[in-house]
Amino acid sequence: MTADLVVVGAGVVGAASAYFATLAGLRVVVVERGAVAGGTSSAGEGNVLVSDKEAGPELDLALYSQRVWREDLAEHGDRWEFESKGGLVVAASAEGVASLRELTAHQRACGVDARDLGHAELRDYEPHLSPHLAGGAFYPQDAQVQPMLVAAHLLRLARERGARVRTHTEVTGFLRAGSRVTGVRxxxxxxxxxxxxxxxxxxxxxxxxxxxxxVPVLPRRGFILVTQPMPPGTIRHKVYAAEYVGDVASSDAALQTSPVVEGTAAGTILIGASRERVGFDRTVSTAAIGALAARAIALFPMLRTVRAMRTYLGFRPYCPDHLPVVGPDARAPGLWHACGHEGAGVGLSAGTGKLVAQALVGGRTDLDLAPFAPERFAEEDLP
Known part of the structure; x- marks a missing residue:
């Protein structure tokens, strides 16, 4: 078995990369040590967001990915439950509103559709919100998908174009010709x-x-609460507190929680988001879960009487500068990376996959990959 490209990993990023590589005419083999979407892709909320990103390379990639989701992949959106629900960011104080206004101004300058809202407008978007919030912003571009369906269907589409997918097959080493990577063992x-x-x-x-x-990719643990099913439209958008943006950009290893609340097509409500660097420790943290519940209730007081059915956790692939690693690795010619997207991997996967495919065939990429280069880290940043 030979290939033009071996993709190591069958999560959403690997699946998107495989799909776009087959569209570019490459013979692709996907190798996954577990099941399709068996890692981080099975443990997220399916965010496709621009609202939580400050001006810079990650926002550029998020806006590019929005176009790929809505144009290149539009015909398949129903397969993975693409829902353009919009995001509502809320602030509890005048100071929080002022900071949010500064963020939205910078985002609009980059092409984000961000609409500032006053206190009185918030409950027009979400009737069950706390009346004590000071203001917010609405982001129509924010969307949600079902990430396991994304990975499964993109790989199916890739297989239809000749790709081969080998699950439960672990990469144990690389084939080399001198310094060049020429395959996997x-x-x-x-x-x-x-x-x-x-x-x-x-x-x-x-x-x-x-x-x-x-490459300095490390796990960052997060928990999500899932409630009992609620009537349709109980929570209409992805709703989160303004401090979530700061938590995403933080490098603090300690537990951080900021409320993110949204409904699903099945009626359940998902409540996040926590972050902590504890390695691959899968111990259930009552402190994290309790903080998530309390902060969600502060946003939506009616949740106090709603039962939580279950919790689950996952590990986000975290990089110290909060940018993914995307592109060829000059230290080992033939090796490429598409990793380190942290909690934004689902949303950024579409753009990442298309850009990698463009670069692999020697074309001009739609977005400059230099900010995501593997060699950008200083030696002291490396684990």
């Missing part, structure tokens, strides 16, 4: 390839290490 046999894409999510640092290079 697995217990089921070697797979020679012209290029290898490291899309292994939270484990991307380990995969890079097999090639003798380091």
């Amino acid at each position: 697995t217990p089921a046999g070697d797979v020679p390839a012209g290029a290898v894409l490291n899309a292994a999510g939270t484990w991307a640092g380990d995969v890079a290490g097999l090639a003798g290079v380091r």
Whole structure:
């Protein structure tokens, strides 16, 4: 078995990369040590957001990904429950509103549709919101997908174009020709390839290490609460507190919680978001779950009487500068990366996959990949 490209990882980023690579005419093999979407992609909310990103390369990638989701992938949107529900960001104080206004002004200058809202307008968007909030902003571009369906359907579409997907097959090493990476080793046999894409999510640092290079991708644990089903339209948008943006950009290892609340097509309500760097510890944190519940109730007091059915957790692939690692690795020619997207991987996967495919075939990329280059980290940043 030979390929033009081996994709390591069958989450949403790997699946999008495989799909767009097949569209570009490449012979693709996807290798996944577990099941499709069995890692971080199975443990998120499916965010496709621009609202939580400050001006800079990540926002540029988010806006580009919006176009890919809504144009290149539009015909398939129903397959993964693409819902352009919009995002509502709320602030509890006048100071919080002022900070949010500054953020929206910068975002609008970059092309984001951000609409400032006063106190009286908030409950027109969400009738059950607390009446004590000071103001907010509405982002019509924010959307949601079902990430496991994204990965499954993009890989199915890739297979229809000739891609092969090998699950429960772990990469144990790389084939080399001198310094060049020329494929992967697995217990089921070697797979020679012209290029290898490291899309292994939270484990991307380990995969890079097999090639003798380091990328500082580390796990950042997060919990989500799922409530009993509620009547349709109980919560209409993705709603979160303004401090969520700061928490996303923080490098603090300690527990952080900021309320993110949204409804699903099934009627359940998802409540996030927590962040903490505790390695791959899967211990359930009552402190994190309790803080999520309390902060969600502060936004929506009616949630006090709603039962939580379950919780789940996942590990976001975190980089120190909060930018993903995307592009070729000059330290190991033939090795490429598409990893480190932290909690934005689902939303950024579409743009990442298309850009990687453009670069792999030697074309001009729609967005400059330089800010995401693997070599950008100083030695002291590396684990």
